[in-house]
Amino acid sequence: MAPLIQDTALALLAPSFVGATIAAVRYRATATHRAKQCTQLQASLHRAQNLSILQDQEIQHLVTHRLTALTTELWDSGYHSAGPMLHPELAGTAFAQAQEEILQRFIILVEQASTRAEQSTKAAVQSVTRALQALVYEQQHAISAMIDRHDDEKVLADAYEIDHACSQLARKAQIVGLLAGAWPGRQRDDTPLLDVVRGGVSRIRDYKRVRITGEPTEYVGSTVTEPVVLAVAELLDNAARYSQPGTAVEVYFVHAHNGISIVIDDAGIGLTPETRADAARLLSGQQPVRLTQLRNPPRLGFLGIGMLAERYGFRVSVAQESDHGGVRAIVHLHRGLLASAPAPTAPQANRMPASSLTAPASSTPPPTASHSTSAYPVAEDGLPMRRRSKRAHSQPATPPASQPPTDGGRNLAAFVHSTQAHHQNSTDEENNQ
Structure with a gap:
């Protein structure tokens, strides 16, 4: 159960x-x-x-x-x-893609802001330099008028010093204006290469330390005369500024198959490899110049030279060391930038030979801002007649060590006095007639 x-x-x-x-x-x-x-x-x-x-x-x-x-x-x-x-x-994620879009938008905004800032800066700099250049030229015109009115050697010597300072100020204004997109501002005739170099010498402070060796017969084309003068002046100014005051700055010429080179040697401190590479980059003219990106202090000289070289087709180099341990600067002008020498003109009865109006080879180029290759015309009595538009500047290369600063004033005083006497005699003859 x-x-x-x-x-x-x-x-x-x-x-x-x-x-x-x-x-x-x-x-x-x-x-x-x-x-x-x-x-x-x-x-x-x-x-x-x-x-x-x-x-x-x-x-x-x-x-x-x-x-x-x-x-x-x-x-x-x-x-x-x-x-x-x-x-x-x-x-590759959506987050990374969003970041890349942020970066691209940031780049666009920065470039737009940089462009506006650069344009505003260049416009302001151009305005200031134009006003400054106008004032400098007006001052130089006033100095020339003062030289015409006075024949006292001390007054003329002081006028030369003021005119020399004005020429340096005008050069600095030209360089700054170039960096802001302006043009050199002066148009010249075909000029002998030696006079082009002397024109650069006359625009620096220590012009008495420059020694020029050689007398080239080449002429520089009118379109590049002023740019080469500016480039040579800036290189000479650097050579004199960064070398001992008692040392000389040597300038000579090297003829090449494709042109001619202006060689500037100094006995200064030289360049380090890094500075030399940076200078080569600036002198190449390949890097765009932006005023809003200049270093402090800015190297306006090399930047201006590089812009001129790139714009007008000559080459500038500071890659070599001078024989004295300083810097060797070379300005090479190819044959396309050179001009033919003008055909000689028939001598006139009222014109003296140019050689009789040329200073000896050991005199110092006067510190004037205006330069020309023609000699002064001569009146019937043999006295030179001054012309405002062109001044003789065929001056020698090597300055004497003991030249007093008033020699230019004394010579010009005699010249002005003789010119005034000639004009006075001509006026008296007309009144007697």
């Missing part, structure tokens, strides 16, 4: 047991799946947190490093390099 009861009980409980087992299995499977989902969610959350940290760091790197580097590159060299990302694993 007992086994029958047990079998009956098992028969009655079997369906419930099976159902419970099935429910337990299902519950276990569900719990396992949910556990896996929870693990995956935790991993995704961890990755999202790490990605957020990386992006925060990348944004910080963009602000503090990449934009700063990009700004420096844009201002210094014009390159568009912001440097690599801090976390390369972010490359």
Whole structure:
């Protein structure tokens, strides 16, 4: 009886047991799946947190490093390099693409701001230099008028000194104007190369220290005469400024198959390899000049020379060292920049030979701002007649060591006095007639 009861009980409980087992299995499977989902969610959350940290760091790197580097590159060299990302694993993501778009927009804004600033600066500099040049030329005209009115040697000597200072100021204004996009501002005739060099000598402060060797017969074309004068003056000024006051600046000429070179040697401090490379870059004229990006202090001379060389086609180099340990500057003029010598004119009865009006080879070029290659015309009585438009400047190369500063005033005083006497005699003759 007992086994029958047990079998009956098992028969009655079997369906419930099976159902419970099935429910337990299902519950276990569900719990396992949910556990896996929870693990995956935790991993995704961890990755999202790490990605957020990386992006925060990348944004910080963009602000503090990449934009700063990009700004420096844009201002210094014009390159568009912001440097690599801090976390390369972010490359190719939407976040990296958004950063690149930010950088491109930043580049556009910086270039626009730089262009507006450069244009405004150049306009302001051009306006100032034009006004300054006008004042300098007016002052030089007043000095010339004063020289015509006076014949006292002391007054004339002082006038020469003032005129010399004006010529230096005019040269500086020309260089600054060139960097601002202006033109040299003077048109000349074909000029002997020797007179071109002397014109550069007359525009520097220490002109008495310059010694010119050789007398080339080449002429410089009218379109490049003033640019070459400016370039030579700036190189001579650097040579004299960065060498001892008692040393000489040697200038000589080297004839080449394709042209002629003006060589300037000084006994100064020389150039370091880094400075020499920087000077070569500036003198090449290949780098765009931006007034808003000039260094402090700016090297206006080399920048102006490089711009002139690139614009007019001559070459300037300071790559060599002089025999005295200083700098050897070379200005090379190819034959396309040279002109033919003018045909000789028939001598006239009222004109003296040019050689009789040329100063000896050892005299110093006068510090005047105006230069010409023609001699003074001579009246019937043999006295020279001064002309305002052109002045004789065929002056010698080597200055004497003991020349007093008033010699120019004394000579000019005699010249003015004789000219006034000639005009007075002519007036008296007309009145008597």
